[in-house]
Amino acid sequence: MGEQEKKHDYHPITALDSFIKGLENEGDRATVILVAAKLDTILFQLLQKCFIPVPGSKDELLETDGPLGNFGPKINMAYRLGLINASFSHSLHLIRKIRNSFAHEVEGCTLNSGAHRDRVRELISPVENSKFFKEVCNTFKKDDKFELASIQFRTMAAVICTRLDILFLKCIALSDKNALNLLDVMEKKTSKIIPEAKK
Numbered sequence: 001m002g003e004q005e006k007k008h009d010y011h012p013i014t015a016l017d018s019f020i021k022g023l024e025n026e027g028d029r030a031t032v033i034l035v036a037a038k039l040d041t042i043l044f045q046l047l048q049k050c051f052i053p054v055p056g057s058k059d060e061l062l063e064t065d066g067p068l069g070n071f072g073p074k075i076n077m078a079y080r081l082g083l084i085n086a087s088f089s090h091s092l093h094l095i096r097k098i099r100n101s102f103a104h105e106v107e108g109c110t111l112n113s114g115a116h117r118d119r120v121r122e123l124i125s126p127v128e129n130s131k132f133f134k135e136v137c138n139t140f141k142k143d144d145k146f147e148l149a150s151i152q153f154r155t156m157a158a159v160i161c162t163r164l165d166i167l168f169l170k171c172i173a174l175s176d177k178n179a180l181n182l183l184d185v186m187e188k189k190t191s192k193i194i195p196e197a198k199k
Contacts, residue, residue, distance in 0.1 A: 015161075015162055015165055016136070016158055016159075016162045019157075019158045019161055019162070020136070020139055020140065020154070020158055022034075023035075023154050023157075023158075024145075028102075028109065028110045028111045028112075028150055028153075029102050029105075029109050031111075031150070031153070031154060031157075032095075032098055032099050032102045032111070032153070033099060033102060033103065035095060035099075035153075035154075035157040035161070036071060036095055036096060036098075036099035038161055039071070039092060039095060039157075039160065039161060039164065040071045040074065042161065042164045042165065042168060043071070043074040043075065043078055043092075043164070044062055044074060045168060046078065046083060046164065046167065046168050046171060047061075047062060047068065047074060047077060047078065047081075048062060049168065049171050049173045050081060050083065050171060050173070050174060051174065052174050052175060052176055052179060053175075062074075071092075071096050071099075072093070072096055075089055075092045075093055075096065076089070083167060083171070084167075087126055088160075088163075091123055091126070091156070091160060092160070094119050094122060094123045095123065095157065095160070097119060098111075098116060098119050098120075098123075098153075101115070101116065102116075110147075110150070111147070111149040111150045111153050112147040112148070112149040112150060116149070117149045120149040120152050120153050120156075121149075121152075123152070123153065123156050124152045124155075124156050127156070127159070128152075132159070133155060133156075133159065136155045136158060136159060137151055137152065137155045139155075140154050140155060
């Protein structure tokens with residue numbers, strides 16, 4: 001199947017549904033870590049698509065030991081490139097902070113306790129009154145399996161992942177041929193590039 005055909009196979013609602021089903025049997029800790037890993041991967045792919053490809057297999061910017069190897073710098077770069085806005089960036093950083101806390105807690109970590117619950121409230125605050133957010137929340141509520149903060153986190157994670165997937169599909173990959181070429185500039189008449197100063 002060609003690359004063009006694969007692009008048309010993606011449908012946001014199907015992807016959202018699949019994401020929700022994938023989290024149905026996971027506890028809070030596993031959910032947080034899986035969500036953060038998925039977001040990190042999508043950002044990696046998005047940035048890789050936005051950067052001019054490197055010749056060879058190793059990308060020194062995006063590799064684990066590179067400047068954009070971690071989740072936080074990837075979020076910052078996506079924001080600085082204008083791929084996401086400040087609010088979206090803040091949401092991703094909140095998920096990163098929750099992930100970091102969960103990674104260091106040995107046991108008993110739940111999204112409904114203390115600081116985690118507060119971060120979830122902050123995470124959902126931009127969208128909690130939207131009809132779409134409430135509809136997705138209801139999908140997680142149906143089994144009465146999860147407490148409120150857990151449902152809200154899962155919902156927000158599903159929405160964010162879906163939005164990033166759509167952004168990835170819409171993003172136009174850069175290439176060397178679109179980049180500024182010094183020789184092209186040098187060959188053009190200087191007067192067209194730098195008009196003479198008026199006397």
